[in-house]
Amino acid sequence: MAQIFPKAANRLPLVTALVAGLVVCGAVGFFWYYGAPEYTDVGYRPDQPVKYSHKVHAGNMAIDCRYCHTTVEWSSKANVPPTRTCMNCHSLVGQDLATLELVRSSWEENEPIEWIRIHDLGDYAYFNHAAHVRVGVGCIECHGNVAEMEIVQQVEPLSMGWCLDCHRSPDEYLRPPDQVTNMYWVKPDNHAEWVTAWKETMNINPPEDCSACHH
Ligand code: HEC
Ligand code: HEC
Ligand code: HEC
Ligand code: HEC
Numbered sequence: 325m326a327q328i329f330p331k332a333a334n335r336l337p338l339v340t341a342l343v344a345g346l347v348v349c350g351a352v353g354f355f356w357y358y359g360a361p362e363y364t365d366v367g368y369r370p371d372q373p374v375k376y377s378h379k380v381h382a383g384n385m386a387i388d389c390r391y392c393h394t395t396v397e398w399s400s401k402a403n404v405p406p407t408r409t410c411m412n413c414h415s416l417v418g419q420d421l422a423t424l425e426l427v428r429s430s431w432e433e434n435e436p437i438e439w440i441r442i443h444d445l446g447d448y449a450y451f452n453h454a455a456h457v458r459v460g461v462g463c464i465e466c467h468g469n470v471a472e473m474e475i476v477q478q479v480e481p482l483s484m485g486w487c488l489d490c491h492r493s494p495d496e497y498l499r500p501p502d503q504v505t506n507m508y509w510v511k512p513d514n515h516a517e518w519v520t521a522w523k524e525t526m527n528i529n530p531p532e533d534c535s536a537c538h539h
């Protein structure tokens with residue numbers, strides 16, 4: 325057979341395979357390294373500009389999460405409340421307290437308080453609060469018992485493996501949707517039966533395909 329390609333070209337498939345192999349290993353290594361638990365943000369607990377306490381407000385005073393995080397049930401994003409929400413009470417309570425100075429000046433100057441964001445997925449991963457909250461995945465499953473936190477901290481890795489663990493077997497994480505913000509809800513004895521019926525009614529089927537979370 326006539327030689328169409330120079331001899332070196334015979335090695336081309338091998339080189340291509342090697343390079344491809346290296347790229348894959350490199351990528352796997354990179355993601356394995358950075359995806360490993362110590363590189364997630366579990367325990368991230370920044371000091372906030374105002375010493376706002378969930379333990380005082382959501383715990384002791386038992387203010388429902390949705391009083392402040394108003395969008396969780398209908399939007400993909402959970403919001404952090406505007407200063408107006410704080411002033412509903414703090415225009416009457418604690419007007420003289422130094423700890424509330426920044427809240428007052430934020431209100432008077434119409435400048436939002438610069439809360440430091442704690443939970444933050446990469447832009448390449450899609451997450452929707454409403455889709456979870458509406459079918460009865462409680463805040464506590466992903467954020468821990470926030471009502472007992474003086475300062476909020478991240479308690480779950482928010483990694484792909486973590487998402488998929490629940491998606492593969494969500495049963496023990498489901499509850500009636502009217503209990504999603506209840507940090508002290510306990511599973512009744514008939515939980516297993518309830519879950520079976522609930523999943524059928526709501527047609528609950530958490531996705532495991534890549535395109536569901538990576539558009
Ligand atoms: C009175 C208002 C208020 C209530 C009630 C409240 N929160 Fe918050 N929440 C805030 C504010 C303000 C922040 C931002 C400052 C901070 O992180 O502490 C916040 C932050 C958070 C964060 C971290 C957001 C981030 O940056 O990643 C989570 C999670 C959270 N809240 C969950 C809850 C849950 C769950 C409940 C109910 C048990 C709740 N909150 C009740 C006001 C509130
Ligand atoms: C439903 C009413 C209510 C709302 C809404 C509310 N607070 Fe409070 N807050 C209180 C009360 C009452 C206290 C005093 C509680 C205590 O000392 O046990 C308090 C205490 C505080 C303190 C501690 C003051 C001190 O030094 O003792 C801070 C800081 C604070 N709130 C910030 C906020 C911020 C920021 C928001 C909005 C995200 C907010 N609060 C929303 C009622 C409210
Ligand atoms: C299935 C897991 C899951 C559940 C259930 C869940 N969250 Fe989240 N939450 C997340 C993830 C993941 C993020 C980060 C989202 C991102 O970066 O886009 C987040 C972010 C937040 C933030 C920060 C939003 C911001 O833009 O700063 C708040 C506040 C919050 N969640 C409150 C709540 C409350 C309140 C509930 C219950 C009503 C709740 N979450 C239920 C997983 C969950
Ligand atoms: C504790 C359980 C739990 C965790 C953790 C969880 N999910 Fe889900 N997720 C569910 C359930 C249950 C559904 C099914 C909803 C349905 O079928 O209506 C769901 C549905 C979804 C959907 C399809 C609905 C939609 O929004 O389009 C996406 C996408 C999704 N989850 C992304 C994520 C991501 C990304 C994470 C991790 C950051 C995550 N989930 C963590 C329980 C969970």
Ligand code: HEC
Pocket residue numbers: 355356358359444445446447449482483484487488491531532533534535536537538
């Ligand atoms: C249930 C949601 C979900 C599904 C399904 C999913 N991913 Fe992910 N993926 C995530 C989340 C969340 C992250 C981490 C985002 C972060 O760290 O901020 C991630 C991260 C990644 C990364 C970055 C490296 C890493 O491991 O952190 C790659 C690559 C990736 N996914 C590929 C895939 C592929 C390929 C599939 C299909 C086999 C898939 N994903 C299915 C949610 C999902």
